Amino acid sequence: MKKLKGALGFFKRIDLLYRFMQDERVSRFKKIKIMACLMFGFMYFLSPLDIVPEVILGIGVVDDAVVILYILTVINEQLDEYELNFGKISKTASGKNIIEIKNYDVKDEK
Numbered sequence: 184m185k186k187l188k189g190a191l192g193f194f195k196r197i198d199l200l201y202r203f204m205q206d207e208r209v210s211r212f213k214k215i216k217i218m219a220c221l222m223f224g225f226m227y228f229l230s231p232l233d234i235v236p237e238v239i240l241g242i243g244v245v246d247d248a249v250v251i252l253y254i255l256t257v258i259n260e261q262l263d264e265y266e267l268n269f270g271k272i273s274k275t276a277s278g279k280n281i282i283e284i285k286n287y288d289v290k291d292e293k
Contacts, residue, residue, distance in 0.1 A: 221258070
């Protein structure tokens with residue numbers, strides 16, 4: 184159930200996906216991986232060739248849903264890693280952007 188909520192939470196993070204794809208600090212390999220996942224999911228969903236054919240009512244759509252949810256989970260994991268490493272941008276009441284970085288260390292000089 185947690186994976187399902189995470190996969191559906193992807194739609195709330197479309198802006199983060201856009202920033203991920205535009206960010207120069209992210210490797211091209213990761214960007215290609217995300218694009219390949221999106222294209223594969225789209226093509227599998229539209230393709231008439233499936234593991235379980237759509238003719239079997241009730242279960243024919245299940246394989247499509249499983250593949251799409253898996254792909255959204257993979258993309259969400261990449262976005263979580265990106266957000267953890269490069270921070271989250273949020274807007275203040277004045278409309279200015281603030282970058283929130285969650286993992287940092289403060290070391291004492293003593």
